[in-house]
Amino acid sequence: MCIPGQDGEKLAPEVDSLLNKEQDQVICKKYYSAFTDTILANILREVKEIHICGLMTNVCVQATATDAFFYGYKVFIWTDCLGYRSRKRHQEALDKMQRWYATMTTASKCLEQSQTATPLCKPVLYFVNGSIPSWRVMMVLHEKGIDFEAKRLKVMSTPKETKSIEFLTINPRGLTPTLVDSDGAIITESLAILHYLEQYYPHTLSLLPITKADHIKVLQRVQESQNLVDIYEPLEEIVFKTPEHEQSAHKSSIVKTLTSIDHELIFWETYATKSMFIACDQFTLADCAFYPVVTYLIHRGLSIDKFSALKDYVERIRAKSSAIKAHPRGWGPKGGKVNVFETVRTIVEGCNEKTVDLVEKVIS
Ligand SMILES: N[C@@H](CCC(=O)N[C@@H](CS)C(=O)NCC(=O)O)C(=O)O
Known part of the structure; x- marks a missing residue:
């Protein structure tokens, strides 16, 4: 049994060793579905696909997949990473999920796809070295483990790089930090960028408390x-x-x-x-x-x-x-x-x- 504070609650060492303690978020659930009474849906606000593995297929996996479908995610089930007691009930659950709302896949297939997929372009942060506003944004990017490209603009040289035509077309005020997100969204003002990153990178470590x-x-x-x-x-x-x-x-x-x-x-x-x-x-x-x-x-x-x-x-x-x-x-x-x-x-x-x-x- 997974009783808080006891061994049953601990992650298997193989899973635990894969965790990045600074970035990955572990959510404890009390009900079959991982969405019931947890902040999962909130964290995954901007996510489109959800991949599910775990145990048991016909209980927690199925309950979570059903909720995920109703939340509007595209649901994938990793059939080679499921646990069950009865092969019959496991297969029946898979058939049901596949018929109505989930795509069956495997860990190795997904891994292969992620390795061959064209990498998404990274968010670009235009920054001035040593400036408080840019520093704030960098702290959040690093803390949340967001992969980004840092473009340093020099302000001690004349003309300042922040006042170049190229940069002024991105931010007419010619100020840093300026974040150009991977989908092309442009956001300026350090404190606004902090909130933006928290809202639009919800799958990374949360920097807002729950209470x-x-x-x-x-x-x-x-x-x-x-x-x-x-x-x-x-x-x-x-x-x-x-x-x-x-x-x-x-x-x-x-x-x-x-x-x-x-x-x-x-x-x-x-x-x-x-x-x-x-x-x-x-x-x-x-x-x-x-x-x-x-x-x-x-x-x-x-x-x-x-x-x-x-x-x-x-x-x-x-x-x-x-x-x-x-x-x-x-x-x-x-x-x-x-x-x-x-x-x-x-x-x-x-x-x-x-x-x-x-x-x-x-x-x-
Ligand atoms: N309120 C803005 C202030 C931004 C700002 O003043 N940035 C300065 C660096 S501290 C800058 O980029 N200056 C460029 C320039 O002076 O051309 C914020 O918090 O982002």
Whole structure:
């Protein structure tokens, strides 16, 4: 019997060894049909074909195949991967399914077909290296194990590759990330792409929690992650876009911005204290939206030493393989060539003691 927590519930070692623990989703069912009282139909929203194997043919397999047919899938039964007690009942079930709604096939036939099939073209992600929005999308693509082609556009050279005619015809704003999906659908805006990938790649690892309470937190945190980006932005304007001799005119804006960053980080420290990941105890879209933001700021010289839960959180995510794969190319642990936080500290150095103290408190 498959009693939760007991040996009967475990997958056979041959099946277990084929599982990709990071990508494959295992769903426990309580009824004959795998669709009854599970999230299977939700996960397979965009899927057209369903292939069924398992046991027993005339019980769970047949019940699942019947439901799959009524959900509108094209149903395939792998006849060489079925288990049964009575050959007669097994054969009767196969005949019935074949007569009404299912196509009989075998594992080897499907494997052969998948090897000879022309590969589908991959989604293409246009990205700028080290940009927070592109980084977010890469995290999701890697976490969900979606095979994609990454096309890097250079923005430091003139003219910028993001403003080429070719790219502007794909995204008239000339901004990355821009995702061109394998069916030609074009989607821009990092946070919108995150939700798009979750919705249109449902057969991959889900990055949304099942419970309503956690789902709400994820939706909120994804949006909130942009707060920190928007608050920090003036510092980049001052450091990268303002001539050096004019920078000191922005002292009060620097102090205001640093104070706001500190205030914003207190929220994230609280979130990091409450759960394993930034929205709940599951790695979700919220982590993909937020982790690149905080890691970017650290790269630019922000210290989060005083936010111990946040610091632990960053270390935990940094070790994940999706974070390693999505990490901007050429970025080492030492931080960027321009230390924005250090630069603004030197700009406000001439301020009164109270202001300098405040700045020190925020950045160290
Ligand atoms: N709100 C957009 C912002 C996109 C954006 O500003 N992308 C920048 C990189 S951070 C870009 O592609 N810039 C190209 C350019 O400046 O030409 C998003 O979240 O996707």
